[in-house]
Amino acid sequence: MNNKLQQCPICSLENQKILAERDHGDKVTYDCLRCGRYTIPQAAETIAKQKEKSAELSGWLRERNLLGIEIPMLTPSFLEDVIKKPTQL
Numbered sequence: 147m148n149n150k151l152q153q154c155p156i157c158s159l160e161n162q163k164i165l166a167e168r169d170h171g172d173k174v175t176y177d178c179l180r181c182g183r184y185t186i187p188q189a190a191e192t193i194a195k196q197k198e199k200s201a202e203l204s205g206w207l208r209e210r211n212l213l214g215i216e217i218p219m220l221t222p223s224f225l226e227d228v229i230k231k232p233t234q235l
């Protein structure tokens with residue numbers, strides 16, 4: 147199919163699949179080899195890229211994907227929460 151490829155905004159892995167785009171591309175669902183599947187709005191991508199917690203975020207996402215736990219929309223405030231307390235939730 148016509149899969150788009152883009153750098154993962156969480157772990158910076160190149161050429162990761164985009165599964166879906168909503169709201170005119172504002173909310174993008176990625177399928178990253180490292181992080182798994184997640185949906186992130188553009189406002190939160192900026193935060194994910196700026197933080198030096200990307201390894202923790204990536205691990206947090208991967209863990210939930212492996213366990214089959216549904217990952218909520220990664221809004222800016224949600225990301226801040228995960229970054230503050232990565233071992234909880």
Ligand SMILES: [Zn+2]
Pocket residue numbers: 154155156157158159178179180181182204
């Ligand atoms: Zn990733």
